[in-house]
Amino acid sequence: MTKEEYITQDFCEEKPVWRTGRMEYLTESTWYKKIEISCCDDRSATVLNRFFSYLNMEKLSPVDKLIKGQKRIMEKRLEKKHQREKSKIDQKMREVKKLPKNFMDWIDETAMAHSRYIYYQYSRKKYMDGYCTHCHSDVKVSGVKHRKIGVCPNCGKKVLFLAAGKATRILDHGEAVYFQKTKKGFVVRFFSIYKYYGKHYKMPEIRTLELKRIFYEDTKCLKYEWRNFKQTGEMRWCAGWDCYTFYDAACYTANLEKVLTGTPYQYCAIKQFADRYEGAGVNVPYYLLRYGSKPFIEYMVKAGLNHMVEELTQPWYFFGEYNQNGKNLLEVLGVTREQFRFIQQNDMYSFEFRTYKKMLSQKNCKIPEDFRSFCQQYERDISLILELMEYTTLHKVERYCSQQTTEKQPYFAVMQLWRDYLRFAVKLGYNMKNSFVLFPKRLIQAHDDAADAVRKMEEKELREKMKLENERAKSLLEQYRKIYSWTDGKLSVVVPEDLFSIREEGHNLHHCVANYTHDVAEGKTIILFIRRNAEPTKSFYTMEVMDKNIKQCQGFGHCEQTEEVKNFVNAY
Numbered sequence: 099m100t101k102e103e104y105i106t107q108d109f110c111e112e113k114p115v116w117r118t119g120r121m122e123y124l125t126e127s128t129w130y131k132k133i134e135i136s137c138c139d140d141r142s143a144t145v146l147n148r149f150f151s152y153l154n155m156e157k158l159s160p161v162d163k164l165i166k167g168q169k170r171i172m173e174k175r176l177e178k179k180h181q182r183e184k185s186k187i188d189q190k191m192r193e194v195k196k197l198p199k200n201f202m203d204w205i206d207e208t209a210m211a212h213s214r215y216i217y218y219q220y221s222r223k224k225y226m227d228g229y230c231t232h233c234h235s236d237v238k239v240s241g242v243k244h245r246k247i248g249v250c251p252n253c254g255k256k257v258l259f260l261a262a263g264k265a266t267r268i269l270d271h272g273e274a275v276y277f278q279k280t281k282k283g284f285v286v287r288f289f290s291i292y293k294y295y296g297k298h299y300k301m302p303e304i305r306t307l308e309l310k311r312i313f314y315e316d317t318k319c320l321k322y323e324w325r326n327f328k329q330t331g332e333m334r335w336c337a338g339w340d341c342y343t344f345y346d347a348a349c350y351t352a353n354l355e356k357v358l359t360g361t362p363y364q365y366c367a368i369k370q371f372a373d374r375y376e377g378a379g380v381n382v383p384y385y386l387l388r389y390g391s392k393p394f395i396e397y398m399v400k401a402g403l404n405h406m407v408e409e410l411t412q413p414w415y416f417f418g419e420y421n422q423n424g425k426n427l428l429e430v431l432g433v434t435r436e437q438f439r440f441i442q443q444n445d446m447y448s449f450e451f452r453t454y455k456k457m458l459s460q461k462n463c464k465i466p467e468d469f470r471s472f473c474q475q476y477e478r479d480i481s482l483i484l485e486l487m488e489y490t491t492l493h494k495v496e497r498y499c500s501q502q503t504t505e506k507q508p509y510f511a512v513m514q515l516w517r518d519y520l521r522f523a524v525k526l527g528y529n530m531k532n533s534f535v536l537f538p539k540r541l542i543q544a545h546d547d548a549a550d551a552v553r554k555m556e557e558k559e560l561r562e563k564m565k566l567e568n569e570r571a572k573s574l575l576e577q578y579r580k581i582y583s584w585t586d587g588k589l590s591v592v593v594p595e596d597l598f599s600i601r602e603e604g605h606n607l608h609h610c611v612a613n614y615t616h617d618v619a620e621g622k623t624i625i626l627f628i629r630r631n632a633e634p635t636k637s638f639y640t641m642e643v644m645d646k647n648i649k650q651c652q653g654f655g656h657c658e659q660t661e662e663v664k665n666f667v668n669a670y
């Protein structure tokens with residue numbers, strides 16, 4: 099053992115073996131035992147004491163000094179390893195250049211576009227004194243309310259009105275992204291922003307932290323984050339790992355085209371997407387990732403389908419509804435040119451798009467003009483409204499359901515009740531073109547009557563089906579009677595009269611033999627009753643025989659056989 103290395107000799111094997119294990123592992127105590135190690139002679143102790151004198155820890159026992167010495171060597175090695183890792187990271191970080199001079203202004207003015215207020219001093223006067231945090235000017239406002247959205251009379255930007263006395267502490271959060279060229283590609287830098295308006299709302303504090311950097315080099319992407327380095331307590335750039343997510347970051351777009359030129363992302367249209375409105379959020383890592391596999395995102399942005407792209411570039415997105423092999427957008431979406439224009443005009447969300455496609459495939463389904471509010475109103479159950487629209491127009495559906503709505507039966511409950519009623523009516527063969535059938539005056543009554551009629555009809559159908567099967571079963575049961583009937587004097591095996599008696603047996607004994615009638619009629623299985631000779635008509639046990647073997651034998655409520663029955667069955 100030297101001061102930089104250690105080695106252990108293991109005498110457990112036949113021949114001594116050299117290992118790299120440490121003393122500390124030998125002494126680690128477990129919950130059931132604690133191991134103490136000490137020197138076996140004074141000479142060893144002296145040797146250890148002399149060797150570890152450099153530790154300056156005279157109080158420790160010789161063995162503890164040995165443990166300490168090994169630990170120190172390990173720590174030094176780890177430190178060296180960390181140093182190597184850190185200098186590699188630092189070297190990569192040197193590729194990152196300075197931010198442009200106007201970057202912090204851009205953060206405040208654009209990336210934090212959602213954080214714009216007019217603070218006003220409440221008074222009874224027509225015009226109140228206000229201050230716009232965006233254009234930093236004093237303005238006169240009138241007819242405004244606390245926490246209402248409006249427009250600044252000076253800069254014309256959308257703002258939120260705040261009564262100066264009521265809003266004393268506002269903390270807003272924002273995210274921003276900056277693209278920068280590197281030798282091998284580009285780096286995306288991610289910033290987390292906090293803007294705090296205290297009592298002195300004219301002087302908000304803004305704090306910007308750079309937390310993440312992703313280097314894009316051809317098809318590779320290397321991630322770095324600002325965090326605690328390997329739990330050492332040192333905050334610095336570290337490699338890998340996804341601690342922070344930036345799903346909604348404003349992009350600095352002034353240099354974007356130049357940065358992406360010559361990279362695989364040159365035509366990804368992210369600049370246009372990021373500029374769709376001031377401070378618009380982009381999930382940059384997912385945008386670039388998805389663009390790699392779904393290049394049609396570019397066409398969607400150029401066609402102005404921003405809502406779809408917003409959803410497509412989030413991690414939770416499901417691609418099922420797009421034909422990803424389509425050569426153009428019409429093929430990707432599976433629509434005609436005219437339908438595409440409608441989708442475009444509405445800048446549809448994917449939920450709306452799904453609904454739209456469903457309606458296109460439904461017969462006689464007129465697409466409502468104000469498509470967005472239609473989708474919003476029926477969002478909680480779009481299939482319900484679409485089913486009702488199979489029978490009549492949206493206008494008539496809404497009129498009828500509103501008429502039927504009461505305090506006890508709210509609008510959506512009426513829709514469901516009516517849908518059930520209409521399904522019954524179809525089953526009963528009513529004329530669905532007749533408006534007396536379609537729009538019953540007293541819906542609840544009509545629903546209950548129709549439900550009753552359907553139940554009766556179904557029972558009748560079931561009985562008729564059983565009758566038919568019973569005819570078939572009769573001759574089978576006749577044959578069985580000759581083969582399977584038996585008695586030992588106390589108990590008997592009885593072959594059922596017909597399928598109805600099997601069903602009754604199931605009801606009497608509370609088990610599920612009634613479900614077997616169909617198989618009995620088909621000859622797939624055989625059901626036999628065990629009865630006491632003293633009470634030959636009273637249900638006792640039921641037996642299933644298949645391929646000449648007894649498969650099961652059950653009494654009341656699935657109960658097991660008693661000794662008596664067991665012996666009887668065995669004798670049988």
Ligand SMILES: [Zn+2]
Pocket residue numbers: 230231232233234235250251252253254255
């Ligand atoms: Zn303003």
Ligand SMILES: [Zn+2]
Pocket residue numbers: 515518519545
């Ligand atoms: Zn119902």
